[in-house]
Structures are given as structure tokens and as C-alpha cells.
Amino acid sequence: MKELSREEVLKIARLARLELEDKEIETLRRELGAILGYVARLGEAGADNLDPTFQTLAKPTPMREDEPDEPLGADGVLANAPRKKDGFFVVPKVIE
């Protein structure tokens, strides 16, 4: 079973916005490696000649008519917001 490198773990953590302590990085190198190894066994199934299966449901794609419904609205949507102002969510400044 292959362990992940420290850099790989850090990259994934960064993409997921997770802060890891050193000891956690070591644990995750092992555990993520084990998970990936387990999933990699699917690669041995010999499905080269099959179309990819994205879903196991055999139903046609459900769709809805383009008819508006009453939205929940600002009050409802903001009910659990940690910070709000004038109908907006407030977040720390994002600079581009």
C-alpha cells in the first residue's frame, strides 16, 4: 500500500481549506493512502470495454418546467447567517 507524500496531503488540505497539525499529516498520509489503495482495486475490474456508469438509476433524467415558485427570500435564507446587513451576508473582505 502506497503512502501519500507530505506535499500531497498539504495540497489537498489547502484545497479543502483545512489546517493540519504535523501529527495529523502523518496520520493522513497513511489513512488516505489506505483509502486510495482500497478504491484502486476497482481498477482491476477490467471494465475497459464498458461505458462509464455515472449513476445506477435506470430512470430518465427528471426535469422541471420553467415555472417560478415563491422563493424563500432574504429573511429565511439569512436566518442562520452568522453576520448579515441590509439583506446581505457579510463575510471578511475578499480582495482580487
Added chain:
Amino acid sequence: MKGDYEAVIGLEIHVQMSTRTKMFCSCPVEFGAPPNQNTCPVCTGMPGVLPVINARAVEYAVKAALALGAKVNLKSVMARKNYFYPDLPKGYQISQYELPLAEGGQVVIETENGEKVIRLVRLHIEEDAGKLIHDEKGESLVDLNRAGTPLMEIVTMPDLSSPQEASAFMREVRKIMRYLGISEGDMEKGHLRCDANVSVRRRGEAQLGTKTEVKNMNSFRFVEKALEYEIRRQVQILEEGGEVVQETRLFDPSTGTTRSMRSKEEAHDYRYFPDPDLIPLVLDKNWVDRIEENLPELPRAKKERYIKELNLPPYDAGVLTETKEIAEFFEKVVAEGVSPKKASNWVMVEVMRIIKEKELNIRHLALSPSSLAKLIRMVEEGKLTGNMAKDVLDVCASTGKDPEEVAQEKGYEVLSDEGELESVVRKIVDEHPDEVQKYLSGKDKIIGWFVGQVMRELKGKADPRKAGELVRRILNEKKGS
């Protein structure tokens, strides 16, 4: 371009589809609503909700794909594009990746050197993000009304070679979308947004240069400005012996420059995967075929037909097909039996003047095509002079009245009795021997003065062309005597 460089440009255009509701929930799509009014648990990414595809959005995207000559995939897959940003409440955007709705296709644009084919890579469906406002207190405000709005993304091959071609491409796409009735294409409302991949290389070189991605070009003018700046910047770097860095750059309309967005670099690892909440989008072949059969005549085909079948000059054909509404108005005038060139002149000059003055869409003009046809016929039959007809047209355009009625109200009638016109001309000529002398001594222009006198005498009721002919004939009679 300096030092003989050429630019290689590929575009990604996001088109907002004019559906009534969002892509995956029934929240209304509406511009200018109070912040977060049009939101629900689905489009704000609450746990435990399920997206359901808007059938109309799929229909619109299929229409666009077929009109652009792309191959529609009967099975396509919605995918999650993962990144963190406060305007994206779910932490991922639902888009398409491996299996897009459509592949291939092309758009033909007009350039200085004639027509040019721009090949397309793909067309896919995705949802829009929300909007951020940065306030002066160092905070960002999030409005999720736009989050989940249905978009089409159209990706071109790197076939464009100048900023002008890029904006021509955008204009053509907007025209086609409007003809199809699937997007309002209102730039000010952000209905058409454009990112570009740009690189430069020495002319004739086969190898592509390092490209940058320029974002945030949301008007035709900004596309040109941003690309002009970016091309100049890259050429300068190469001229100075430097290397272009592959990066994302943001166009700043206030300075007309692009600047590096380092923060975006890392986010490029989007970790796409099929959205487990949405089973593959499977389309019925008959349904797609029916959409194809019912596509309207597109602007280029229409223009071609006006030139070939109606014998219009290419310029006229281009102006008349600029919007579907103007083309339809013109066609209705022609259907009333007016010659295409005459109809074209009146629509292009007078009708377009009026809609410009009134800042109206031609659909809201009180003047009907059949009234215009009637008016044109009145001029042809000599019942109105051109100037009278223009006056009448103005009234018809604001009141919707019948041109015959308006002409009557204004007391407009052209003197049909040639004898009366001739006697007036003779009277004027006899009363002005000095002016007659000037004509006889070669001052040809004086004829215009005589016509003016005749028109005044008759209060504008004469056909000036006829009056002119008569004045000349009667003056010439004096030559011999």
C-alpha cells in the same frame, strides 16, 4: 503589430439564458431584485437539498448548439467544479466537464479580410455564481440572487487573431442568441461575459507562445481594450528578452490594463467529478431533431437571402438583419408588395431614425408594416411628396394612425392637375425677368430658386421633381426668342 508579432486568441463566452427560473430550482431569475430575495435552500447550498434540471434551459442550450452547428451529445453529464469563494455557497459550481452538452460547431465572423470561420470546441450548461459587493468598511457583502442562474459556456478554438475579431465574434454570438430568443444579450446586465486565452508569437512561427487567461471583459469595447493591452504587454516582454508567465489576469476597466490574479492560480485545481445528485442528462433524439427542424432563419442565412433573392446591396442586407425584429418588419413591408429596395430605404433611413430618436424597440413602434407600405405606395403614386411622407410617417409612428388619414388631416395633397402647375410656373417665370436672364446666361442652378418659388406659391403641394422639369422646359422656351 510591433516587430511583426501575431496574437492567438481563444474565447470562453458565458451567455445568460432568458429562462424565468434558475437552473436547478424554481427561484425566479430577475435583474435588480432586493439582495437575496430570489433564493431558496437549493441555490444557497443548504444541506440535504436536491437540484432538479430546468427543462427550458436544456432546450435553449440545445437550440444554441444546433444553430452553431455543434454535435449535440444525447447523453451528457453534470459535474461539480470545486473551489471556495463566498459567491459560491455550495463550494462547487455545477457545470459540465468530460461529457458536455455539445461539441464542435462554428461561428462565421466578418473581418477586414472577408469572412472567417471560428471553430468551436464545445458548448455546455452551467450555473452562475452570486455577486459580491466590497464595502468601504473592509467587508464583502454577498447577494445570492444570481447564484444558480442558467448559463451556457461556449468555448472557441484559438482561431481569433485580433481584439477586433474577438469582439466581432462576441457580437455575432449575441446576434444569434437573440435571433433564437434564448438570451436577451444585455451587456449591461452581464448577459454575455467573456474570458480569453491570449498568447503572441512571431508571425509565421508554428509553436504557440505561453498564454495568459484574461478575465472580466463584459462589453465589446472592454474585450478590445483588454486584449489590446494584454497583447502589447506580452510583445513588450518578449521584445525585452523576457518570458511570459502563464497566469490568470484580471481586466480593470477603470485603467484599461490587466493585472495578475495570483490568488486564482491554486484554485485551478478544480477536482471535477460527476455530480452524484444529478443523473446523466439523456436527451430524446426525436426531441432534438424537432428543435433542429424548427430553428428560425439565422442572421447570416437571412443576409445572404436578402442579397441573392431580394437583390439588396450587402450593406442594406447587413443593417436590416442586425436584429430579428427589424428584419421581420422589413419582410412584412415587402410582403405588402413594396419593392425590396424601396422598403429597405424607408426602413433603414426613416424607421431606424424614429426608433433611435424615441429609443424604442421596433416591436413597440405604433407604425405597422402595412401602414408604411401604404405610405410608400402613396409616394409612388404621386399622392405625396417625399417630404410630406416623412412628416406623415412621424405622426403615424407616434399615433399608429392610418397614413391616408394623417395626410388628409395635414391637408397634404399633391397637385395632380398639370395644367394648374404649368400656369403657376409660367406666372413665376414671367414675374422674374432678371432671374430668367441669369438662367439664359448659363446659371443653371437658378432652377432650384424657381422651384422654391413655385412650391411657396402652391404651399408645398406640388411634386418638386415635376415642378423642376416644367421650370426647365419653360425657361428653355425663352432661349430661342
